Amino acid sequence: MADTKFILVVEDDPILKNLLGHTLAGKYQTLYASDGNEAIALLEANKPVLVLLDLMLPTMDGFAVLESIRARTDELKNVPIVVVSNLGAETDIEKAKSLGANDYLIKAEVAVEEIVAKIESMLAPSA
Amino acid sequence: MTIRVFTALLLVCVLTLAGLAIFVSGLFLRDQLAPLVTDIEANQELMLVIFEISVASVVLVLAFTSLLFFAVGHFIAKPIRLVANAMRAFAESGQVPAPITVWAPKEVRELEVAFSGYTGRVDEVHKHDMEVSRVKSDFISTAAHQLRTPLTGIRWALEALQMEQLTESQKALVASAVEKSHQLVSVVGTLLDISSIESGKYKYDMKRTRVDDILEEVARDFAPQAATAQVSFVFEKSGSESAVVSVDRERIRWVLNNLVENAIRYTPAGGSVRITSDAAAGRAYVRVHDTGIGIPDTDRANIFTRFYRASNAVSKQNGGNGLGLYIARTIATDHGGDLNFEANGSGPGTTFTLSLPVVE
Numbered sequence: 001m002a003d004t005k006f007i008l009v010v011e012d013d014p015i016l017k018n019l020l021g022h023t024l025a026g027k028y029q030t031l032y033a034s035d036g037n038e039a040i041a042l043l044e045a046n047k048p049v050l051v052l053l054d055l056m057l058p059t060m061d062g063f064a065v066l067e068s069i070r071a072r073t074d075e076l077k078n079v080p081i082v083v084v085s086n087l088g089a090e091t092d093i094e095k096a097k098s099l100g101a102n103d104y105l106i107k108a109e110v111a112v113e114e115i116v117a118k119i120e121s122m123l124a125p126s127a
Numbered sequence: 128m129t130i131r132v133f134t135a136l137l138l139v140c141v142l143t144l145a146g147l148a149i150f151v152s153g154l155f156l157r158d159q160l161a162p163l164v165t166d167i168e169a170n171q172e173l174m175l176v177i178f179e180i181s182v183a184s185v186v187l188v189l190a191f192t193s194l195l196f197f198a199v200g201h202f203i204a205k206p207i208r209l210v211a212n213a214m215r216a217f218a219e220s221g222q223v224p225a226p227i228t229v230w231a232p233k234e235v236r237e238l239e240v241a242f243s244g245y246t247g248r249v250d251e252v253h254k255h256d257m258e259v260s261r262v263k264s265d266f267i268s269t270a271a272h273q274l275r276t277p278l279t280g281i282r283w284a285l286e287a288l289q290m291e292q293l294t295e296s297q298k299a300l301v302a303s304a305v306e307k308s309h310q311l312v313s314v315v316g317t318l319l320d321i322s323s324i325e326s327g328k329y330k331y332d333m334k335r336t337r338v339d340d341i342l343e344e345v346a347r348d349f350a351p352q353a354a355t356a357q358v359s360f361v362f363e364k365s366g367s368e369s370a371v372v373s374v375d376r377e378r379i380r381w382v383l384n385n386l387v388e389n390a391i392r393y394t395p396a397g398g399s400v401r402i403t404s405d406a407a408a409g410r411a412y413v414r415v416h417d418t419g420i421g422i423p424d425t426d427r428a429n430i431f432t433r434f435y436r437a438s439n440a441v442s443k444q445n446g447g448n449g450l451g452l453y454i455a456r457t458i459a460t461d462h463g464g465d466l467n468f469e470a471n472g473s474g475p476g477t478t479f480t481l482s483l484p485v486v487e
Binding site: 013015016019020022023086087088089090091106107108109111112113 | 268272275276278279280282283284286287312315316319323328329330
């Protein structure tokens with residue numbers, strides 16, 4: 001596969017976005033969206049192989065993005081989605097997983113390196 | 128003595144007196160009237176009539192007193208019983224009473240109105256209390272979430288900085304900052320857990336664990352702190368095989384950390400803190416014995432109450448928030464266990480006992 005593999009990072013905090021980019025930039029082609037609508041637009045335009053999704057977002061929140069992606073009829077319906085959020089209650093985690101999130105990381109409790117490791121393991125089977 | 132019994136006794140007295148009066152007046156009539164009637168037949172008839180009137184009077188009095196007895200029972204005793212039952216139900220389960228539907232005298236009505244005003248007030252205060260508690264829980268979790276976002280930035284930035292070319296002293300500084308940022312992350316996590324445990328929303332991750340394994344961990348973790356406080360600190364392993372319990376290890380660790388931390392904090396230098404474990408009748412017991420300042424009699428009933436701090440704990444300069452034991456007991460009871468304490472029989476100090484159901 002010669003195609004560029006994109007990872008879509010949905011994160012509304014500019015500083016956190018930069019910090020993620022700082023580590024991800026050398027490893028992946030990354031796209032950044034700062035709200036739900038932008039995320040859906042970028043998803044359709046670039047067909048990423050994985051989505052890192054924040055939950056607390058302006059306009060359309062992460063849960064809505066999850067629902068909208070899993071309700072699609074094209075191949076993007078099954079794109080792996082890792083929620084990376086500072087919401088950490090069991091109810092949030094269960095809700096995200098029931099809506100189709102493949103994994104859930106609590107932002108403050110993981111290092112960026114752990115997010116990278118998660119991306120690696122999610123992409124491994126298809127690589 | 129119930130109203131019915133009291134009334135019955137009263138009526139028996141009335142009945143006796145009435146019977147006596149009837150008997151005496153019967154005798155009186157016979158004695159006074161008999162000499163006036165000379166005809167033997169008429170005399171006999173008169174005696175019979177007097178006897179009949181006496182019997183009829185007794186029957187009538189009996190009927191009246193019975194009526195009175197049932198009326199008092201039905202219109203006074205029964206409504207009061209209903210109000211009392213409603214009060215008891217409210218005391219036991221907080222069930223707000225429905226108005227009683229039977230006829231009742233004014234005083235009982237007033238009692239009922241006063242009681243319903245009372246329950247209304249209690250209910251209002253209770254609702255307010257629940258609301259305050261909910262708002263506080265929400266506040267804690269919102270505040271914790273608000274803390275997490277900047278904390279994530281600090282943590283990630285520091286970790287990125289660690290990847291850079293740094294001098295040894297810079298590395299040491301960044302490492303300290305990283306460590307503290309991790310500590311802060313875990314404090315915020317605990318805060319969120321506490322608020323969800325408190326609101327009853329927490330989901331425990333139950334796993335089979337040997338009690339002694341947890342205790343060894345606790346003993347290891349607190350050894351340095353005890354040494355600094357110059358308090359001797361040991362886990363005295365029991366001779367028998369450790370009991371196995373099904374617990375959320377992190378949460379039970381939290382409970383034990385709290386107990387041991389308190390024990391060390393309130394034990395003066397030279398004192399001792401001991402952990403022992405035993406099992407009996409399907410329950411495992413972990414006991415934390417200290418030779419500390421103890422808990423004053425006046426505070427004993429309240430130390431498991433939210434935000435309560437014993438009087439001698441407040442006067443000491445130490446950081447407690449009065450939540451530790453409340454949360455600890457909540458965790459224990461959520462596990463089907465309990466948390467209790469007693470003053471040591473001989474010598475100063477207190478022993479806290481955590482009990483947990485044994486599996487197998």
